[in-house]
Amino acid sequence: EAQVTQNPRYLITVTGKKLTVTCSQNMNHEYMSWYRQDPGLGLRQIYYSMNVEVTDKGDVPEGYKVSRKEKRNFPLILESPSPNQTSLYFCASSLSPPRGQGPQRGYTFGSGTRLTVV
Amino acid sequence: GQNIDQPTEMTATEGAIVQINCTYQTSGFNGLFWYQQHAGEAPTFLSYNVLDGLEEKGRFSSFLSRSKGYSYLLLKELQMKDSASYLCAVRDANSGYSTLTFGKGTMLLVSP
Numbered sequence: 001e002a003q004v005t006q007n008p009r010y011l012i013t014v015t016g017k018k019l020t021v022t023c024s025q026n027m028n029h030e031y032m033s034w035y036r037q038d039p040g041l042g043l044r045q046i047y048y049s050m051n052v053e054v055t056d057k058g059d060v061p062e063g064y065k066v067s068r069k070e071k072r073n074f075p076l077i078l079e080s081p082s083p084n085q086t087s088l089y090f091c092a093s094s095l096s097p098p099r100g101q102g103p104q105r106g107y108t109f110g111s112g113t114r115l116t117v118v
Numbered sequence: 119g120q121n122i123d124q125p126t127e128m129t130a131t132e133g134a135i136v137q138i139n140c141t142y143q144t145s146g147f148n149g150l151f152w153y154q155q156h157a158g159e160a161p162t163f164l165s166y167n168v169l170d171g172l173e174e175k176g177r178f179s180s181f182l183s184r185s186k187g188y189s190y191l192l193l194k195e196l197q198m199k200d201s202a203s204y205l206c207a208v209r210d211a212n213s214g215y216s217t218l219t220f221g222k223g224t225m226l227l228v229s230p
Contacts, residue, residue, distance in 0.1 A: 033217070042222035043161075043205065090160060106151040106207065106218055109160035 002027045006091050006110035013081055013117055021076045021113050023091030031094045032074040033058070033107070034066065036087040043090065049074055081117040089113045122221035124206050129227045130196055138191045138224045140206030148211035151218065152180050152191045155203045164191070164204075193226075201228045 004025045013019055025032065033048040035058075045058030049068040063085055065077040074093075078085060092107035121143045130136040142150070149168040153161035167173055167182035167189060179192040191204055203223040210217065 035220075040222065043220040045217070045219070048217060088158075106149075106153070106163055106166065106209070107161075109162075111160050112158070114158075 002108070004091055004093050004108050004110040006089075006113050008113060009111060010114050011116070013115070015082055015117055016080050019078050019081060019115075021078075021089060021091075021115070023074045023076065023110055024072050025074075025091075025093040025108070026072065027093065027095075027108065028071065029093035029095055029108075030071070032068065033092045034064070034074070034076050035090045035092065036060065036085075037090060038087050046076070046089075081115075083117045085115065086117050087115060089115060122206055122208055122219060124204075124221045124224045126222070127225045127227070129229065130193075132196055132198060132228055132230050134196050135192065135194050136196060136226065138193070138204050138206075138226065140189045140191070140221060142187050142189070142206070142208045142221075144187075144208055144210045144219075146210045146212035147184060147187075147208065149209040150180075150182055150189050151207040151209070152178075152189075153205040153207060153220075155205055155223065157203075161205055196228050198228050198230070201226060 007022045030051045034046040035043045037043050044060045046064050047066040049055045052071050055066050090112050091110040094107045124140045151166050152164040154164050155161040165180035167180050172181045177194045182189045203225050205223045206221040207218040
């Protein structure tokens, strides 16, 4: 089954304790992205990757790191989590088709990771 | 940058029709998407428009006017399970073909 798999689904951690949220896709997608979703603010992009070893900042990258060493994996790293990073996180992937070609479904999303930092 | 606006909340009655509007401002428009998101779950794809006009898919239709920077999602024969948040997202060619910017979402509540 084509899917994006995130782990863990739920995580409660303490301020300053490094954590990694994993994301893996089995669709051979070039493009992967991380979003956070907060009430009243919607989905905001943290980082994205156009392909292996190519990553770039989104709208809210502060406090986060990512890596793209393999095409299928795109982990999100919080080196020193703080309470303002409490949020619902989504990983997403897509093909990067040339303009006007291919099926257009935008992203396939993972099931989400609800992170609480206390 | 991009600016995407949609109403925060809407209510409707089971069996009725509802239209959710979305306006956007972007320098390199390259497609508009609608997603449905139930509480605590991942967004799921509903529709895609890149040319002006109406795209119909069962009970859901989506309309786009590029000159007006305007789209709407039309839901017919509403069912209780349609209670969800509806997200408008715009793809900007200047940001890469796959980067989507999302509106804040419209929470739709369908009542009996």
